[in-house]
Amino acid sequence: MSNTERCCNVDVIFEPFRNNGNESSLYMVYKTLTSQYELNQALHLVKEFCLSSTSEENQRKSLEFLYSSSFFEDINKMIEHNRISEVLENRQWADIFEIMINRKREHVDPYTILKKMERMKPESQEVEVYKTLLTIYSYYDLRETGKGASYFTRLIDQVNAIEDPLMEMYFQERLDDFWFYYHFYRNELILSRRYGFRLVKNSNNSFKVCGIHVVLALTYMLEDYDQAMYHCHEAIAISDRNGYRFSHSIRELNIPFISAVNGIYEGIQTSDPVENAHLSIAKGNIDEAVEVLSKIENPSKLQQYYLGKALGDVEILNKVYNEFIKEGHFFFAKLPLMELRKLKENQNH
Structure with a gap:
């Protein structure tokens, strides 16, 4: 035509x-x-x-x-x-x-966004909602999930005041998105999945659905490895179909991460040196992992967790655990806590 x-x-x-x-x-x-x-x-x-x-x-x-x-x-x-x-x-x-x-x-820069939102005087109820949304997004980007969550009641009231059915539909989807991540951070995985599955089923936003599959994979990481891999591969399929950039990071970071946490390394490959070190821990190649991890300047909390896990270092693991808790990320706090419990059990034996 x-x-x-x-x-x-x-x-x-x-x-x-x-x-x-x-x-x-x-x-x-x-x-x-x-x-x-x-x-x-x-x-x-x-x-x-x-x-x-x-x-x-x-x-x-x-x-x-x-x-x-x-x-x-x-x-x-x-x-x-x-x-x-x-x-x-x-x-x-x-x-x-x-x-x-x-x-x-x-x-x-989330601080720049927060300043812009502070200065904005909304011309409509819809703009009020967007202002609150961007404020929450910014606090989440700053890992200040508690501050972000404190705006939820305001956001719900604002969304309930919207009369346009199209905007109400899209704002409700954004609310589902928030509750999905909120419950994930709080390690309330059944609730998180409920919102995640609803978004996967109803959302027309393939970019969002791709990211939701990645997080759904994490929610199954410690319960059902095959289900976690299913969600990773669903995300890769959506990403490849739409030309998004998710596929590389899922293959190089997410799949090796989930596999190493479960002690699975056969057939798992990555060119990322840190995730390779994580896989080395799973293989029992501790010296090889420590050589890579100990050289990282300004390591992330997960990278510190890898090093604490490799060394069996209670101090590092406690530090990472407390940082995750302070950040309000109770899901990832489980990882150093699991290692601390293993170390304690080994001492008792």
Whole structure:
């Protein structure tokens, strides 16, 4: 089909939503097209509608649709379009989504985001929600999960006040996303999985679903190795299908990490020297692991855990455990705690 034919077809499809210079709401367009077409085709049609929208309201709400449907290549066009709008609220949405996209693509200083959010005076209830969302995201990036969680009640109240059904749907999905990670950090794995499975089933955001599979793999790490590997391979499949960058890190970091924690190393390979050292511990090649791990400057908490595990060093393991607890990451705190218990059992024997 030529571009001209495609444009004509789209114009015919969109005609019922555009009369006398007025546009139907984006929610009406979304509900109608998703009921008439297969989901992937419907989402691409809604995307085309967004990119050709003439309504100020639809133009700003298009940002959420494009973001939540993983149309990241198109979202910059809508950000720029909203940035030059005469409507202040549209410009606020443009600022918000520029931050969100930059958080995905590069390191953004969370303190800078917090300062921007502090200065922002929201023009609508939706912008209030985004302001709270970015505040929570920033505290989580700073590993200050307690501060982030303290905004949850405010966020829930703000989301409950949203009247637009499209935005309510997307904000509820974002809430599910928060609860998924919140319960994961707190080591409340059954609750975490409940939200994770709901997102995997219902979300159109393949980028988000890919990341959820990675975390679901971690939730099964100490319970069911095969189930953990299933989620890793699901994430790789989604990543490869959509051209995301997850695949390399899952193969090089996540799979070796989960395997080494379980003492599994046969057939597991990685070019990452630290995860190789972790696998060396599983193999019993302690000197080889210590040689790599002891040379790391400013090691992460997990890298300190590896070294404490290799050396059987109670002081290092206690330090890492307390740091994870202070950070509110009770899931990863289990790892040094497990080693401390093993050491104690060996002493007793």
